[in-house]
Amino acid sequence: MKKHLLGTILQILLTVFTFFIIYLPIIIILLISFHDSQYNYNDFGFTFRWYGEILNDRPLMDAIFVTLQIAILSTMISTVFGTLFAIGIHSLRKKSRLKVMVLNNVPVVNPDIVTGIMLFMIFRFIRISFGFPTMLLAHIFFSIPFVILSVLPKLKSLDPNLFDAALDLGATKLKAILYVIVPSIKIGMLAGALIAFTMSIDDFIISYFMKQGEFHNVSTLIYSRLGKRQISPSVFAYNSVVVVLTVGIMITFNRMNRINKKVKGERL
C-alpha cells in the first residue's frame, strides 16, 4: 500500500510539472502583452496599450484577416467534404476501408515540413498561383483527414439499416444523407470542424511553403518579422486574445455537448 501511495505522489508531481512546463510560455506571453516596456524589465508596468496597437498594425491586421478567412473557409469546406468522404469510406468493405484509411492517415502522421514540400511541388507543377488559393487548398488538405477521423466513429455507432430504411421510405440518397445521417453524426462533425479550425489558425510550417511575396497569415508574418527583429508586443496581445477566445468557444461547445447529452443521452 505504501508503494502505491509513493506512485500516486510521483504521478501528481509529474502532472503538476506537465502543466507548469506547457503553461510557462503562455504565462510569459500574457506578461509581455501587459507589460508597458519592450526594453525595460526592472519593474512591471501594467498597460493595455499593445492590445490597442493591434488595430494600428496594418500588416498584422491584414494577416489576421487572411488567417480568419482561410480558417473559416477551409473549416467549412473540409467539414462538408470530409463528412461526405467519411460516409463513403464507411460504406466500403472492411478491406478496402482499411486501405483508404492508411492513405487518409498519411497527412496526419506526415511531418508538416514534408507535407509542405509535397504540396509546394504539386502546386508549382500544376501552376496554381501561390498565395491565397494554395494556402486555402493546403489547409483543406490537412483538415479533411481529421474530420474523417472524428466522423467515422460516429458512423460506426449508427444503425446500419437507418440509411436503407430512409431509401425504402422514398428518400433520395441526398435526402437520406442530409436528413437521416447528418443529424445523427453532427457531434462528430462539430468536433472535426473544431479541430480543423484550430489547426488552421495556428498553422505555420505548411503555410510557410504556400507564401507569396507579402501575402502572410499571422504565423508566417511573425516569422518573417523575427528575421528583421521587429516583434512588437502587440503580437503577444493578439495571441492572448486568440487563446482566450478559443477557451471561450471550447467551454461553450462543452456546455452544448453536455446539454445535448442530457437531452438525448448522446456520447461524445
Next chain:
Amino acid sequence: MKSIYKLVLPYLFWLFLLIVIPSIFIILATISTFHIFNDYDFRLTLDSLRFLQDSIFLNAFRNSIKYAGITTLICFVIGYPVAYYFARSESKNKTLYVALLIVPIWSNMIVRIIAWENIFKPVSIINLFNLSFDLIGRDSAIIIAMVSMYLPFMIFPIYAVLDKMDDALVEASRDLGASASQTFFKVTLPLSLGGIVSGVIMTLLPAMTAFALPERLGGGTIILLGNLIEKEIFRGSFNIAATVSFVVMIVMLGLFMLIIRFDKEGETLL
C-alpha cells in the same frame, strides 16, 4: 449503405493528386535530375544521394536523432504516468483537466517559441522575477522547449487507450494473484502499446523536422533536418531538398508501419 461508396472516388483522386504524385516527384528528384522549376535533361544520377554522405547532412541527421530522441524519451517518461493518472482519476472534472492540456496548443506555435526564447535570453521579461538565464544555443534550451511543445501529443493517445481499457482486466489480474507491478507490466502496459506508438510518432516526427524552434533557440548554429530542407528548397537546390525529405519519409514510413500494426484505422491519432 453499400450504394454510396462512390463518394470515396473524389477523395481517392484528391489523395492521389496531393500525396501519391508528390511522393513520386520526391523519389524521382532523389535519383535523377528531375526538376519542377527548371528545364533539365532527364537522366538517372546518384548526385543527390551523394549528399547523404556530406558532413552537413550527417550533422543535421545526428542532431535530429539526438534532440528528437531525448525529447521523445523525456515526454514518454513524464507523459505515461500523467496519462495513467488522468485515466485512473475518478474526478468528475477529468475531461476538463485533459482539455486544459490542449489550451496551450491553441496559442500560436511561433509565439510560444518566441516566449521560450525570451525565457532563455539574459535580458527579458523574467528579469521581473529576478531571474535570468543565458541558454540560447545550448542543448538544454532546445530540449526543454521541445518537451513543452510536444508533451501533450504524447499524453493524448496514451490517455485515450488507458481510458478505454476495461478495469475488470486489472482486477482479474490482481484476483488471480499478480502483484501490482506484475499487473502493470503484463496487462496495462501491453494493452496501451497502441497509444504509446502513436504518442512516440506524434512527438518524434515533428521534433525531428522542427525548423523554427532550433533556429530560434539554437542561436542559428544548430541545424536539424527541418532547417536543412527549408534552406535548400528556398535556395533552389530542389534535388537536395527532395533527398533530405526522402530520408524523413523513410523514417516516417517505418514508424507508420508500426502504427498500422497496432491501430488499423488510426483511432488513436486524434
